[in-house]
Amino acid sequence: MASLNPGGIGEFLKEQRRNAQLSLRQLADAAGVSNPYLSQIERGLRKPSAEILQQLAKALRISAETLYVRAGILEPEREGEGETPAGAAVRHAILVDPSINERQKHALLQIYDSFRKENEHQDHADAGDSSGREPS
Incomplete structure (x- = not known):
């Protein structure tokens, strides 16, 4: 199966997980998702929903908005266009x-x-x- 978005949200999640020194299983348990599903996300085979991204962000202790931008759900803030x-x-x-x-x-x-x-x-x-x- 081909990757949906090489170098996208999956790679970023994998990098964040490694930075947090968590195994795939530990992050999956902390986020309340299955180990195989998280593995598929990291490999770019599945596109996570906003709800799953929020759970992963909470488990990784990072901003959900960061994940939303990486996943293409939100547009990144542009210089001079800060959001209220x-x-x-x-x-x-x-x-x-x-x-x-x-x-x-x-x-x-x-x-x-x-x-x-x-x-x-x-x-x-x-x-x-x-x-x-x-x-x-």
């Missing part, structure tokens, strides 16, 4: 909600990002309007 704590909380809530599936989570995050960009552009336009009037 409220924005990070919204993203986190979407990603860990067990009542919606991965496709729905991705769609919600895309909509959320588009609203933020739209409002950011409107804020810049409003700042350039020194008339003090409401935009039409």
Whole structure:
């Protein structure tokens, strides 16, 4: 079976596990996932869900957002576009909600990002309007 993403989330998890001096079995037990499943993730044969990534992050004592970015679930922060704590909380809530599936989570995050960009552009336009009037 071919790797889904060589050098991606699996390699990163393996590196983090080794840095934490944990065996595959120890991390699997700590994260509440099966040993074979974790092995498949590390080898790039399986793509973990946001929930699994959160469990792994907690077991590794690293940021879940770091894993979300590595897995392609979240976009990395760009220079000068720091996210507010409220924005990070919204993203986190979407990603860990067990009542919606991965496709729905991705769609919600895309909509959320588009609203933020739209409002950011409107804020810049409003700042350039020194008339003090409401935009039409």
